[in-house]
Amino acid sequence: MKSWLTACITMIAAAVLLAGCGAQSDGSVQSDGKLKVVASFNAMKEFTQAVGKDKVDVVTLIPDGTEPHDFQPTTKNLKELSHARLFVYNGLGMEPWADKTLEVVDNKNLVAVDASKGVQVIANTDKHDIHEHGRDDPHCWLSLQAAQTEVQNIAAALAEADPANAEFYRENAAAYNEQLQQVLAExxxxxxxxxxxxxxxxxxxxxxxxxxxxxxxxxxxxxxxxxxxxxxxxxxxxxxxxxxxxxxxxxxxxxxxxxxxxxxxxxxxxxxxxxxxxxxxxxxxxxxxxxxxxxxxxxxxx
Incomplete structure (x- = not known):
């Protein structure tokens, strides 16, 4: 399964390059001054918007209504990543195509953030799931506690991509996490x-x-x-x-x-x-x- 996924992504990357779509972006900031961010799916987009506010333009890679486990990147997706400054994904096997996509996308300025880094992981117990998808349960964004870790990771990545506004991102992350903590405590x-x-x-x-x-x-x-x-x-x-x-x-x-x-x-x-x-x-x-x-x-x- 993984070798088939690798072959598909490699072929898509080759098609993008041949079509002239894979040229490296100058980086980062669009004509409206906003940082271009690609998020894998909706929860990641919302966390990023909460932290970046009016300084970011965030699009999702996976179309609404598409199961992230089953998604395969397209030439359009690789083009979006080739012109983005930041890619936010959940990790823990939720986006099994992410690592290979990052290897082939033509954008040396792209900052990628595995938002789940540092979350205390819950292991899968179903043998079929472990064989097909790995040992980790990826659904950590459905925890108000783990979501706070993801928000902090996204804020750090935005600060790396846009150091001039690092304090802005940290303050927004702290304010958003306070809201999450209030619901959690309640x-x-x-x-x-x-x-x-x-x-x-x-x-x-x-x-x-x-x-x-x-x-x-x-x-x-x-x-x-x-x-x-x-x-x-x-x-x-x-x-x-x-x-x-x-x-x-x-x-x-x-x-x-x-x-x-x-x-x-x-x-x-x-x-x-x-x-x-x-x-x-x-x-x-x-x-x-x-x-x-x-x-x-x-x-x-x-």
Whole structure:
């Protein structure tokens, strides 16, 4: 799989160069004075915008509605990176194409930041996921605690790319992280009074969120939403739901809700949507969607 990915990216890079699209950019600042930043997906874009504000122009590499695990870069993507000053990605295997893309993109001025650097990583437990995607659960941006580390890493990268405004970026990162910490502290206190600490979701994307609040997720599908549960696994999950009087099965917009709906019907539960924040959703911000996620989980456990 990795050799096929490498071959694809190399061929795309060659096509970009032959077409004259891969010429190195002079760097960094556009005609409007803003720093050009490419982020892999929506959460990374939001963190970068919160730190860079009006001094950055941020675009996402992965189109809304596209699963980041399944994305493959195109010639257009390489052209965008060849004219960017900063590339922000989550890391931990969320963007398996990132390292090879950075090797072939023609831009010596590009600063790349693995936003998850320094996050306490949660390991995958599913053998298929480990074989296909690696040992790390990449969904750390769905933790308000880990998100603060990512924001700090992005601020440091922006300061490296644009030293003249380093203090501006650090101050914005501190202010944004204070907002994240306020939501975290508010719900850590609320969850202390909840006796039931297990919830059920469509795919196992919320381990880092669970760590923030001392919760446990049970899921229909694995960390990478790959494959479908066997009848035995589904039956076991249904028994768990009945035993623990689970009244809500959560589903995500990027994953088919069919199996979650089947499980909910079996156990007499409702299906509600929570956000993985991989794509934009109207005007809802990262903090809006995280607060909605946590509040819905909290209400389901009361």
């Amino acid at each position: 719900y850590q206190e609320k969850f202390q009074s909840v006796p039931n600490r297990q919830f059920v979701t469509g795919h196992a994307a919320f381990a880092y969120l669970c760590r923030d609040f001392g919760l446990t997720q049970r899921s229909v599908e694995s960390v990478f939403a790959s494959g479908e549960p066997s009848p035995q696994q589904l039956a076991s999950l249904a028994d768990f739901c009945k035993q623990h009087k689970v009244k809500t099965i959560f589903s995500e917009t990027m994953v088919s809700p069919k199996i979650s709906e089947t499980l909910a019907k079996e156990v007499g539960a409702s299906v509600k949507t929570i956000h993985t924040i991989e794509s934009a959703e109207g005007k809802a911000t990262y903090i809006d969607r995280m607060r909605d996620n946590i509040e819905q989980i909290y209400q389901s456990l009361k």
